Amino acid sequence: MRVVEKRQLLSAEEINRTLQRLAHEIIEKSEGARDLALIGVRRRGVTLAERLVRSIRAFSRADVPMGILDIALYRDDLSTIGSQPSLQGTEIDFPVDNRDLVIVDDVLYTGRTIRAAMNGLFDLGRPRRIRLCVLIDRGHRELPVEATFVGRTVQTSDTEIVEVRLQEVDSEERVVLVDRVT
């Protein structure tokens, strides 16, 4: 099986502009960003959350904390995976009780990652509200999960993969749609 690139969904410049817009949207819909905190899902969600937090702080002067969530322990497919995913650890050093949380991830697909992320957050306390921010929504949900803040909605087929490549992780910056050919 080969993987071929079909088309570019977002350029570096478009990623940047999209994140700026998402930052503004989050501020606008967060009542002055009081109690607001961003939770990046490992691993590209963390990079995106870092960038969003920087923008939100710059635009609103609100000191919005950020945490990192490792969902490996909360996945529902562990018993079918050969070797266990390595743990990177969750780093949330503020109480989540009564917080207004925004989970940040790169791609929203089946919704299972987000279900796992919410379970992880509930183990830490009782947030007042949890919303979701994703760079790409590619459809094909298997759970009733929707994002509040969406960068770009993309129609995809089952065999396609949306690859978000970020400078900090992948040494390049763009979003591409690739397909598997057999």
Add this chain to the structure above:
Amino acid sequence: MQRLSHLLGIEDLTREQITFILDQSKPFQEFQRYPLKKLATLRGKTVAVAFFESSTRTRISFTTAASRLGADTMALQAESSSLKKGESLIDTVRTIEAMRPDGIVIRHASSGAPEFVAERLEIPVLNAGDGTHEHPTQALLDALTIRDRKGGLDGWNITILGDILHSRVARSNIHLLGKFGARITLCGPAMWVPRELENLAPGIRRTTCTEDALEGADVVMVLRVQTERIHEPALAAEEYVLGYQLTPKRLRLARPGALVMHPGPMIRGLEIDPAVADGPQSCVLEQVTNGLAVRMALLYHLIGGAPVDAPHPAKDRSNASD
């Protein structure tokens, strides 16, 4: 890295595998501080906890680790088992296996028992202490404690004090720390520190003089003195206290800030002075908490998941979390 299928001892592990286990324990250290200490990660899995030798802390630690990961446990204890009725080890573990656990934790008075079981069963075996051979999870939790407190594991001066000859804790620690370039000093009454121990790792020093052993130590590991091994005329308890008890005065010979460790159960006033046991250099309770984290990491990696050659659905699924 070679994937582990059992945890039988430290001797056969590589530095890389040990570092991996310690790294994987970090998230579980953090987890012990969560208000809600219950995961569903190993839900539906059963861990058999078979203790053919009495133990409280290690058994509770393994049981709690399994339970916090969401697994169920199946307990077998020597006192209440058919062992007393003369059943052989293999028959007992085959019986346990027939109840379909997903892994088994074994403590046994005979060295090599876990390996014997691992060769005959299909499920992962975790050694919780076998005879005078190894106690690998104790060495791992000790290593995690040292790494945290000292900021690294490499090249420390380690002094182990007590009955080294009969101690599986000492053996596993010597194997582990030896792989990380420790300079290890073994100290105790001559009959407990025989020359053969020097073969366990490079650069082992033996002495019967506690003052000499403590000079320059970064870590002092005090072993429990098994009271059944102390008897006159060879060795009286008072002589042991005079010669080998870790006292505040003796501890001052070690490097400033040297760690004091003890695998428990501790006999205050025999191998350790209460002032040292409760002093700022003591890591005894941290060791206990770290034991939970290490055992959770091991259960997660050994018991969670299908066999290595099973199909891997995540690989076949786009945008599954990485």
